[in-house]
Amino acid sequence: MHSKLYLTVRLKSFHPYYSNRFVFIISKKFQAFFPLIKNQVFLPKRIERFTVLSSPHVDKKARDQFERRVHQRVLCWVFPYIGESKDFAFFFLRKFQILSTSAVGVESRITYTLKK
Numbered sequence: 001m002h003s004k005l006y007l008t009v010r011l012k013s014f015h016p017y018y019s020n021r022f023v024f025i026i027s028k029k030f031q032a033f034f035p036l037i038k039n040q041v042f043l044p045k046r047i048e049r050f051t052v053l054s055s056p057h058v059d060k061k062a063r064d065q066f067e068r069r070v071h072q073r074v075l076c077w078v079f080p081y082i083g084e085s086k087d088f089a090f091f092f093l094r095k096f097q098i099l100s101t102s103a104v105g106v107e108s109r110i111t112y113t114l115k116k
């Protein structure tokens with residue numbers, strides 16, 4: 001039976017420095033346990049632009065423009081499925097939540113594949 005456990009972590013931040021720093025800290029902290037960055041995918045950044053009237057009563061043509069950029073990255077790890085690897089993956093997830101700051105959003109997903 002060749003089953004595997006996939007741990008996928010999606011990072012979102014408003015500046016690429018924070019996501020790079022988070023990945024660097026994670027890779028240094030957990031390097032002794034498991035070779036961490038198995039696969040790293042950079043997703044396209046999402047840009048939101050919006051315009052606000054600066055003075056709605058007097059001058060309708062006076063406007064301010066703003067934009068917000070969201071940088072995204074997906075990290076993937078593959079564990080051979082053993083009874084302990086499930087606990088090991090949950091250990092990683094707990095540490096991600098502890099090490100994450102308000103500058104980096106962390107979304108995680110665990111999937112199993114069972115093959116005979």
